[in-house]
Amino acid sequence: MIKKARKLGRGVAIVGAGMSKFGTFRGMSGRDLVVEAFKEMRASVDKGFDPNDIEALYVGNLSSDLFEGQAHTAPIIADWLGMIPKPATRIEDACASSGVALREGIIAIASGLYDIVLVAGVEKMTDLPTERVTDTLAAAADAIYELPAGFTFPGLYAAIATAHMKKYGTKIEHFMKVAIKNHDNGALNPKAQFNSSIRDIMASRMKKAEERGQPVPAWRDEMDFLNDPQANPIIAWPMRLFDCSPITDGAACILLAAEEIAKNFTDNPIYIIGAGQASDVALHQREDLTSITAAKVAAQQAYEMAGVKPQDIQIAEVHDCFTIAEIVATEDLGFFNPGEAPKAVEDGIMARDGAKPINTSGGLKSKGHPVGASGAGQVVEIWSQMRGEAGARQVRGKDITLALTHNVGATGGTCVVHIYERR
Amino acid sequence: MEQREFSGASFYQFLGEGKLMASRCKKCGTLYLPPKPLCTRCYSNEMEWAQMKGKGKLAAFTTIAVAPTLMMEEGYGRDNPYCTGVVELEEGPKISARILGVDAKKPEEIEVGTPLTVEFVERGEGEQKKTFLAFRA
Numbered sequence A: 001m002i003k004k005a006r007k008l009g010r011g012v013a014i015v016g017a018g019m020s021k022f023g024t025f026r027g028m029s030g031r032d033l034v035v036e037a038f039k040e041m042r043a044s045v046d047k048g049f050d051p052n053d054i055e056a057l058y059v060g061n062l063s064s065d066l067f068e069g070q071a072h073t074a075p076i077i078a079d080w081l082g083m084i085p086k087p088a089t090r091i092e093d094a095c096a097s098s099g100v101a102l103r104e105g106i107i108a109i110a111s112g113l114y115d116i117v118l119v120a121g122v123e124k125m126t127d128l129p130t131e132r133v134t135d136t137l138a139a140a141a142d143a144i145y146e147l148p149a150g151f152t153f154p155g156l157y158a159a160i161a162t163a164h165m166k167k168y169g170t171k172i173e174h175f176m177k178v179a180i181k182n183h184d185n186g187a188l189n190p191k192a193q194f195n196s197s198i199r200d201i202m203a204s205r206m207k208k209a210e211e212r213g214q215p216v217p218a219w220r221d222e223m224d225f226l227n228d229p230q231a232n233p234i235i236a237w238p239m240r241l242f243d244c245s246p247i248t249d250g251a252a253c254i255l256l257a258a259e260e261i262a263k264n265f266t267d268n269p270i271y272i273i274g275a276g277q278a279s280d281v282a283l284h285q286r287e288d289l290t291s292i293t294a295a296k297v298a299a300q301q302a303y304e305m306a307g308v309k310p311q312d313i314q315i316a317e318v319h320d321c322f323t324i325a326e327i328v329a330t331e332d333l334g335f336f337n338p339g340e341a342p343k344a345v346e347d348g349i350m351a352r353d354g355a356k357p358i359n360t361s362g363g364l365k366s367k368g369h370p371v372g373a374s375g376a377g378q379v380v381e382i383w384s385q386m387r388g389e390a391g392a393r394q395v396r397g398k399d400i401t402l403a404l405t406h407n408v409g410a411t412g413g414t415c416v417v418h419i420y421e422r423r
Numbered sequence B: 001m002e003q004r005e006f007s008g009a010s011f012y013q014f015l016g017e018g019k020l021m022a023s024r025c026k027k028c029g030t031l032y033l034p035p036k037p038l039c040t041r042c043y044s045n046e047m048e049w050a051q052m053k054g055k056g057k058l059a060a061f062t063t064i065a066v067a068p069t070l071m072m073e074e075g076y077g078r079d080n081p082y083c084t085g086v087v088e089l090e091e092g093p094k095i096s097a098r099i100l101g102v103d104a105k106k107p108e109e110i111e112v113g114t115p116l117t118v119e120f121v122e123r124g125e126g127e128q129k130k131t132f133l134a135f136r137a
């Protein structure tokens, strides 16, 4: 096998980033959501820029085909952004679609072909009834060998959870603590679908019961609420409702520029210094069911390119489509030894004020998971945190100069990792 | 049977005949389950079918309450969850399968490592008949 050190042909920087609100938006199509994200991205470019200078568009999207009955969505989005006749390309790698779109945009600039590229991610999921959303997402698994066994998307991650529980003694309470943490962060994110902590949700349910003259549930604390099968029903054991990311509409946009012209846009660009991507087999074909090999390989590539180690990373947005996924992700990225992420969650290390803040945005769990937009959405959070613009959820007491995103397609068939630097 | 394509269609056709079949590289002996038409280890095109004994153990599982359309049509759902999992065969390969003989309403009592035996689940009639892979505890 040919092995060589991977590096970019020239430097690439993020000079603008923005996202639509994540949630349920009746009457808005995918293209409308991208326009929302584009407007915010445009406003984020400190020195302004002429949209006509964008040379190409890369769009991450899982299934506008099934969700919206719309294939060939990239040129339509290009039209809505005024980019015709520039090249527009859609990238589909399940939930890693826009993480990979970002990578393709970076490669296009690094190659010297373009100087300014727009990366977008979008998914409009809520027009379909829940059962059909479940089927559409499940189509990202192996349709010949996994789906006939009755597997769903939550079911596959639930299976990873049982393997992790068996091998490392991980408890259901650890999963719940990931949910509590990410909801705490999401409560401070005005763009989040669940802009509320678990405590807020408990309080609002108690109030509603009282207003309706129904018996008011007497939950002692968040864990008591999450253990209540009425409040938190099983989706695919051991994953309950509050272990699963929601069904979400949303879009995000990132403006990339060649390093040598980045300062024309802002005095404070965020440089991409590491990039990695890898693939893996279906879950049942893996030797170890407690880890995602593609994530380890992609992370290794990114760390090597950046010349940094896992312990150097100050904050990260990782792919928490399910609570178990955040535990596996932080182990695969080398932040914790295999089997030790559950304890790290318990000890508050991944909290916003902990040693290694993870998913300060609220993660996919609380911010929402518009599958094709999730990877680009992670980058918007890193952009805000690194520039000190994250408002109430800004990580305090750290000058953030090194950050990472980790975006997974389905159960890890695809993983893409990027490392960011502020100079 | 040697002549069948190394495909998903053949895999399910074999299940209908009560056989769990993998493909094996004639050159390097690598076993593929699901069956592959090409040895992706040595790139030989020379493959043969190999019948699995149908014995294994549970490597990972879940009990599903929010079911996909396929399983809802069989009557599964919120009030009637089912168990599905990854089974590690004695021969080495792992495969996704429905898990029978466990109480899907008591998932905390189901154990990774439980010994399992293959079973072939038939659904539908005549032309519509399909066979699914299952393992029983």
Ligand SMILES: [Zn+2]
Residues within 6 Å of the ligand: B025, B026, B027, B028, B029, B030, B039, B040, B041, B042, B043, B044
């Ligand atoms: Zn071979």
